[in-house]
Amino acid sequence: MEIKKGIAVSPGISIAKSLIIDSEDYRIPRRKVMPSQRLTEIQRVRNAFRDAIGELTQLEAQQEQMEGGRIKDIFAVHLRFLHDRSLRKKITDLIHAESVTAEYGVSTVLREIAAHFSNVKDQYISERAADIYDIERRLLRQLLGRKREDVEHLSEEVAVIARELSPMQTAGFNKKFVKGLATDAGGRTSHAAIVARSLGIPAVVALEDLTEIVTGGDTVIVDGNRGIVIVNPNDETIQQYEKYSHEFVELEHKLDAIREKPAETRDGVKITVLGNIEFPGEAEIVLQKGGEGIGLYRTEFLFLNRTTEPTEQQHYEAYAETVRVFKHRPVIIRTVDLGADKYTQSKRFAPEPNPFLGLRSIRFCLQNLMMFKTQLRAILRASLLGEVEIMFPLITNHQEMLQAKMILRDVMEDLDEESIPYNRDIKVGIMIETPSAALTASTLARDADFFSIGTNDLIQYTLAVDRGNELVSILYSAADPAVLRLIRTVVQDAHKAQIDAAICGEMASEPEYIILLLGMGIRTISLTPPMIPEIKQIIRSVTIEDCNNVARKTLSMNSERQISSYLRNAARKILPEAF
């Protein structure tokens, strides 16, 4: 039994067998297999070679049309290696002799060869080690790519263990079987954390070397309440946890009882509580938890879980499925927010040096008009099925918003010409996620039907902190006075223009901030579905007057430290039962 402590990012307890997912950039930990499984692993190696050859042959052919020379030579050399029987034999021999996984075999043999090159004194030859690493990565991608499919085709409950998870990997999760999540890297707002919360599964991150301790198939307990992962627990521990888990589920059910009650403060102010979703299937969860609509429908996953761009019909079907769940309640569809950590980088020949300040989100859409228009057409078509609204992400200036709206009008005209019906009065809003948008909110409000403040990016851009970087993530805080002042500006400007300003970032899911946000004038919040009952409970226990007082005090403070400790105390005083 081994106990690892990390950061709890999504509540709940799971006891399940582990499934390890590797990311291609990290060393594959030694993973033994049963001798009887060796033939399967050897077959996996053969398939990986075959598929890598297929992939490379295609790449080489494409290269031919461009220019000859170096790049083509590189592909040709890599192909010779992949066709080299003695290389393949070295790998399969190792698997046979030591009963290891295909990944381990590939990685070990190719790294041995690379090390051999690195040791050669001749610089020209020693640099060829890079080619070997390339071949290793290509083969691992084949092997792990198939493992990702395994995650989609699970047949028993597992806890997923990984060094870190990319959106690409989590997109394929089958909610029925993935019961817990634990990663070596990450923080509260890392992708794995967000996905875990939205799926309502317990998760612990920042466990440092968990992947080296766990072997696939080990029993692990993921305690998302206390931030603990227990590897191979003894019977006594399992019993304790089963009991604890049972109690926790009961508490959750108690909260579920307030589902039917309105999200209204004690002094009768109505708050609109919506859900954030990524998959159509989650719409149902929002409804179950008592959400009144979708405040943020992230559409990136349409792109991330398939290899080709989604067609208009695929967009449409996903939207239609979601909208049908809510009928006459709002479903705010955010246009694709690709780029930075997601999708676009893997397609680039050379990665952008600074992707978060690069071609991402609405910028990416405005440069990929075909793709953008396809999505807008699908949204417009789906607008007839319910109360669909459109939201543009990462707007940084007025011009950008006008450009996006102009393209929307183009698409409307196209539909008109083809006599395809849609809702002409569809509401179009923008996300406020950058300091520039917040500071020019009064201008932006002229042409937007609503604002939605995306606090995750707003905090990151305002404080210049990468929320995924453990070395600086301590500086990432919604309680920073700079962030709060920007939010206040946005809310005030929205009120002046008589449009709604909602909050859809993680901040809205954190109990201590709800009182402050209501006090600052926020009346619509959109949050991760599992948190809806708890936040609703808080809303129902406060008065707007309490909230106003807290906001007034908070905004007069000048340090993050002071603000966060004040907010904690205030919350404890107003809602002793919730903290």
Added chain:
Amino acid sequence: MQAGQNSLEKEVCETTIEIKNTDGLHMRPAMQFVDVANQFDCDVTVSNSENTVDGKSIMQMTMLAATRGTKLKIRAEGTEAEKAINALQELVEKKHFDEPAPEK
């Protein structure tokens, strides 16, 4: 490296070559070498002072890490052994792997 001794009709051919191109037997020349070797119906082995490797395997050939000036013994065994040796010798010593002629 599967040299058979029981060959009645098997032709065996051997020669020693010197790597003369500036950058040595790096990836692309190794590729050319195995491509030529693979055209012939015979086994090809290549030896330096320490190791003997399969001349049809790019992995093994590149791992020889033969730099400029290295002498390699090539041995071919099989029906087309002589043709293979001639072609390989030409590639290495006459064509210098299509690289610029080395200064003497």
